[in-house]
Amino acid sequence: MDTCPPLPAFRADCPSRVVVDVLANKWVLYVLALLQKSGNPLRFNELRHLVDGVTQKSLTKTLRTLERNGLVDRRVYAAVPPRVEYRLTDLGREAAPLLAAIDSWAAQNTPAIVEARASFDTASGRA
Amino acid sequence: MDTCPPLPAFRADCPSRVVVDVLANKWVLYVLALLQKSGNPLRFNELRHLVDGVTQKSLTKTLRTLERNGLVDRRVYAAVPPRVEYRLTDLGREAAPLLAAIDSWAAQNTPAIVEARASFDTASGRA
DNA sequence: CAGCATCCTTCAAGATACTG
DNA sequence: CAGTATCTTGAAGGATGCTG
Numbered sequence: 001m002d003t004c005p006p007l008p009a010f011r012a013d014c015p016s017r018v019v020v021d022v023l024a025n026k027w028v029l030y031v032l033a034l035l036q037k038s039g040n041p042l043r044f045n046e047l048r049h050l051v052d053g054v055t056q057k058s059l060t061k062t063l064r065t066l067e068r069n070g071l072v073d074r075r076v077y078a079a080v081p082p083r084v085e086y087r088l089t090d091l092g093r094e095a096a097p098l099l100a101a102i103d104s105w106a107a108q109n110t111p112a113i114v115e116a117r118a119s120f121d122t123a124s125g126r127a
Numbered sequence: 128m129d130t131c132p133p134l135p136a137f138r139a140d141c142p143s144r145v146v147v148d149v150l151a152n153k154w155v156l157y158v159l160a161l162l163q164k165s166g167n168p169l170r171f172n173e174l175r176h177l178v179d180g181v182t183q184k185s186l187t188k189t190l191r192t193l194e195r196n197g198l199v200d201r202r203v204y205a206a207v208p209p210r211v212e213y214r215l216t217d218l219g220r221e222a223a224p225l226l227a228a229i230d231s232w233a234a235q236n237t238p239a240i241v242e243a244r245a246s247f248d249t250a251s252g253r254a
Numbered sequence: 255c256a257g258c259a260t261c262c263t264t265c266a267a268g269a270t271a272c273t274g
Numbered sequence: 275c276a277g278t279a280t281c282t283t284g285a286a287g288g289a290t291g292c293t294g
Binding site: 011013015016020021022023024025026028029030052094095098103105107109112113114116119120121 | 197
């Protein structure tokens with residue numbers, strides 16, 4: 001049930017597949033990594049500006065998905081103006097470092113990737 | 128250049144953003160994780176069957192992307208029938224464990240996620 | 255402030271057929 | 275075997291306007 005030996009989630013009918021589908025997403029990665037690095041709960045508009053380039057619609061959808069999958073806790077405060085805070089759940093606190101690690105690795109290895117890309121493009125572009 | 132303090136890749140104009148965009152992908156995760164767990168090079172159709180559910184088109188595109196970004200090496204053998212092997216580059220060998228870790232975590236925590244999801248759905252579905 | 259609703263575009267992915 | 279080419283669909287994402 002919880003594992004699909006020998007290779008988790010590679011089979012389409014494996015339950016963990018849907019979990020990977022949730023996590024292997026750009027905005028999910030940014031939101032979880034940011035909530036972790038922040039250490040504090042973040043409000044909707046805080047996330048909106050921290051996750052540069054995300055639209056309100058995409059962020060809403062991302063946060064709903066994370067909430068639905070038990071990775072993020074959405075807390076609404078009865079106040080005017082409205083105040084909604086998002087924080088990692090215990091489950092989210094486990095997953096976030098895995099995604100943050102990808103962001104860190106990406107940042108460190110961007111030059112190598114950019115170089116590989118340029119090399120590939122020139123090799124393909126010309127004979 | 129390589130880092131965007133204090134939060135890598137969260138700004139849209141940060142170069143590492145494109146690297147995250149490559150890695151935060153379902154098929155990329157599976158291909159890299161499989162190549163790592165295999166330890167050996169894998170042929171196109173081997174990957175096609177191991178990554179259950181991927182279409183030939185999507186796999187081709189995924190592999191091209193990985194090759195272009197220096198994560199996978201594509202080796203063609205002049206033979207009949209044609210033989211093409213894919214293996215991790217040094218860069219790919221660094222990145223793969225990070226993605227494999229997500230797959231493992233997903234497999235281990237699927238029950239919790241499924242439960243959270245059911246809980247959320249019943250709470251939303253009814254008053 | 256934190257969203258939901260709507261419209262519209264685009265572009266990624268599936269199905270299918272063909273080739274070096 | 276390992277792809278490429280084409281067609282079609284449908285879901286993701288942007289823009290805009292409105293609301294509790």
